[in-house]
Amino acid sequence: MMLDTLVKCLEKSSADHVEMRHHRRHTLRISIRDGKMDELNNGFVEGVCCRAMVKGSWGFGSTTSIEEKDVVKALKDATSLAKASKPKKKRLVKLAEVKPAKDDYTTKMKRDPRKADQEELVSLVRDTDANVRGFSKRIVSDTVVFAVIDDDLAFASSEGAQIAQRIVRSIGSVMAIAREQGNLTSAYEAIGEQSGLEVLEKTPLTQIGQIAAERAHKLAAAPVAPGGMFPVILENKIVGLLAHEAVGHCAEADLVYGGSFMAGKIGKKIAAEIVTLVDDGRHPIGLGTMKYDDEGTPTQKTVVIENGVAKSFLHSRETAHEFKVRATGNARAWNFEFDPIIRMRNTYIETGDYTLEELAEGIKEGYFLKGGLGGQADFTGEFMFGTQEAVKIKNGRLGESLRGVTISGNAFEVLKNVDAIGKDFIMRAGMCGKEQINYVGMGGPSLRTKVLLGGVGK
């Protein structure tokens, strides 16, 4: 229905090229903290945006009104901004060809959250909270959250594209805080998939609650891992972060343009031969999965690094034209308030065939680093991120658990040093911030390499 309104407004455009998007995001959020119901929310945010191009210059307008007159006003705003800013722009935009699609897509799901029994979900969150707090006396605080983000998207362009998509994401998380003799430590675990409520059957919320509680309990009394360069096993949950933060961003064509690590490296060896890294717009459960991106380009599985060799960058229509390649479907917008920019979708390292024990066998003295925390990286590949737990490895055997520390290095050095890849592949939910935030998938198996641990040394 909104598509019709968009198409109608498009007819009133005087710009050379126009893209219009309607977005209605419905959110349900349940949160219990320390046994008390903290949030039971739902609602929607809806709006329309227009991106207009005049002689190679973009302008953008958005509104939370979906009345035709306000949408037309946003279109006029966008068009006049495009005209006015043209003289100041040194780089004028051209777009790679994409066949305008007419399509309708919905996330594959078994249990549609729109038919959810809210009371059932509330009790699920309540039970998880009770389990976490009951785990041990050390657990002093917790937060359990379950949320469903349900997006209705419509896209229409002056080229004739008309696309409707419904993308459903279900996310749960547990944060547990433990205290032991004045020592406070936190542990965090999450689930999240592009799917309906069946995600809760696959990995029950209570299960991640158990992991978080156990870890917080254990680490409250543990010392912090020391600093220095060590051979390590990066847990699958951390590998996704590495693939996304440190490597993936360097493949985003806008950053390549700015001189990222991968600039000029297509066809060159930039990682160990056993490493293949992809950004996949259609991973079945990835949080970043969509059939079309926010420019109407069909998404695809884009191989960034194949057997250690740089293969492809991630493109919008604009950068694809500049780099003379096909658009990869990586132009994404957080909501109707933003124009699409180049973003990853689901970024992961392909699976190998080692068991965890086999990965450990190759390490004389090192660590098994578990549980990712926030990470950051520069487009040079320099990265840092937090880890929750560092399990000592001595002569191939796992030993005591220490509190995790920040690890850092150059991602491509780390990838060159990968000498074994596990078979415990997982796809995880992530949020990525790059001017605007967005949902992404991050994945991979555990693997063996070397990193710098930045210990809070004594």
Added chain:
Amino acid sequence: MTLQASTQLAVKTCEKLGADEVEAYAQRTRTVEVVFERAEIQSERVKVQQGIGIRAVKNKGLGFAFSSDLSKQSVENTCRNALSLAKTAIPNPEWVSLPAAQKLPKPPTGTYDKKVAALSGNDILNLAMRAYDAAKQQDKRVEIDDGKFSAMIAEIAVSNSHGIDATQKSTNLGGYLVCVAKEKGEVSSMAFEYDISRSMKFSPEKIGKSVAEKAAASLRPKTTESFVGQIVLDSDTAASILLSPVLSSVNADNVQRRRSAWTEKLGEKVAVPQLNITDDGLLPNGIGSSTFDAEGVPHQKTSILAKGVLKGFLHNSFTANKAKRKSTGNATRENYNTLPLVFASNLVVEPGTKKLDQIISMVDKGIIVRRFSGNVRPESGEFSGIAKQASYIEKGEIKYPLKETMISGNAFQALMNIVAIGKKTRPTFMNSYVPPILIDRINIVSK
């Protein structure tokens, strides 16, 4: 419908539907922004946003519903939704009530500027270009990576069933640039500079000049050996490393849930005696200043640290009720579609007496950090990460820029190891006003 009419309608409707208590918060913003991407102006945006968030309470069950549609029908639907959620929610035994109406203070000066409100897309474009030109003029080797300049006018209204019924308008003007310097195939580390203001007192030239200087100064970096030494934190890094754990620790919600390291430290010495911190929601021209908070409670000035002693915590009405005291007016909402949390209004660190170069001259062996990319764990104070845009200091002089260097330590210990506090504060993120701060005994690990 005006914003206030929509919040008043929501209160009436929910009361009619049988809610015990109700609060409605509505917001309307208009933002004009210019975005730099890949070294050039990429896009200009005009964004108009509005919406309403309604909290309904029934038998201590709390429901919250929101909508971006302010029509009468939508507001009424949202009311029904909020009430139905309130009935589904597990009652919270700690719930006391929404805040009562109080006399509001005189509005702080300098929070609304007609000139900012009137800025057009073209005006913002000109501000952005002035910054861009200033950067290029400062140093030819500099290349802008990205940046954004924006002006926002915001209007909010809060009404509740205890007589709160208020509105306010505000303006914000902000901009930042990120750039690198390139020379003979070498690319410097990324430099960042920004300015933020409620009024036209805003200098794009300063942003451009400073970001270019920073980028160029970080060319040809060297490594240093690992050592334990002093670090000079500029306002931004002091805010992220030292102030973010402070803010988290004085948040009454964290205190009550024993997530704060300072849960039992009220009245105790937690920092050096030179350190004084207040939260001041009425600070003239303050980034976080306004007459009332996100629940309609008057803003005020609250002492947090005085002479290094922990004086108080920050409350919204929920945590205040729990502690049987008055709210400090620190309810904050990201937007109409989120519940009010506890946050600083303006977290002000009292400036010291020394200029930045005087502070640098005090350092025998250490580094200055202008960007920090790392983790700070607010519960424990542990921090570790990469010092970016850092330089090595020896015998009171900056010697050379550093390659990426790891720093780690504990923020709470660092508060006890503050050597000097700078003279000049500037607004940083978290609405905090922070001067440069020199701290001792930090691990500096070369890569």
